[in-house]
Amino acid sequence: MSNSDGFIEEVTEELRRDQMMATLKRYGWIAVLLVLLIVGGAAFSEYRKAQIRAQAEGLGDAILAALENDDAAARVAGLQSVEAADPQAAAVLSLLTASEQISADDLAGAIASLDAVAVNAEVPLIYRQIAQFKALTLQTETLPVTERKQGFEALGAAGGNLSLLAQEQLALIAIQEGDIEGALATYQAVLNDAGVTPDLQQRALQVIVALGGEPDLNGAPIDENNG
Known part of the structure; x- marks a missing residue:
């Protein structure tokens, strides 16, 4: 290889490095942003999982606390004071409330709780069916x-x-x-x-x-x- 050929290769290599550095300077922020998004997304996902887990644990503790009452009417009042943001959790809470209302001889209240679940399109079908079935069986003497x-x-x-x-x-x-x-x-x-x-x-x-x-x-x- 002649000296001229070696010189040309060195110049070409130098130009490539210069082009790469220019490209990195111009578009490197995109790579940094992508990394931040990936890391931030993973952190947010873990935060949301922890938040959902904490909400579920809080709801479970509140339900258990309400059910610890010896009096059925007190259990109903306790369950009715519990708030559930998730439609499925709210449906389960309503089914539990209806069961306690039956124990407290509040059939009208139980039917109302069950009907609210039965017509809620946001909850899974099985919950709606259970609520409808139970409400119908409670109205043997009153519903045509x-x-x-x-x-x-x-x-x-x-x-x-x-x-x-x-x-x-x-x-x-x-x-x-x-x-x-x-x-x-x-x-x-x-x-x-x-x-x-x-x-x-x-x-x-x-x-x-x-x-x-x-x-x-x-x-x-x-x-x-x-x-």
Whole structure:
């Protein structure tokens, strides 16, 4: 390699370094900003997690403190004084409050607490279904049969965990109305459902026999504990 070639390479390398330094001076702040954003984002994420954890612990402590009262009315008052910002936590709080209101013989208050959860679109469906189911069962003597049937039919058609329990309630309503054939058909459908629990299966068998029916166990899941 000639001296001229070596000189040209040195000059070229020097120009590259100068260009790189100029680029860093011009755009280096972007890299610094990115680093700050990453570090700051991680710190904020940890802060939010800690804040959410602290809120959950605070809510749990407040609920436990309210439930420590010996008097049901005092437990209701204590739970009603607790604030929950998260819709799901508020739904759980309302369900607990309704349970204590039932213990305090405040059915109207319990129904109101349950209805508030049932119509709240911000909470998970399962909480709304539980609230609706419980509210309907509390209004056996006060809510017109047609309205109760509509409510249980909606729950029964929705599928999920409460579907079979809703069908059981519909069978009970059929018995009250004297529709024994309809009640037997509903109980048999419950009995044959793959999702039937052992307790519900046992109840269905007992009622079918009590109504003079003959349980068809060909398509029913077998509960080994019941033989």
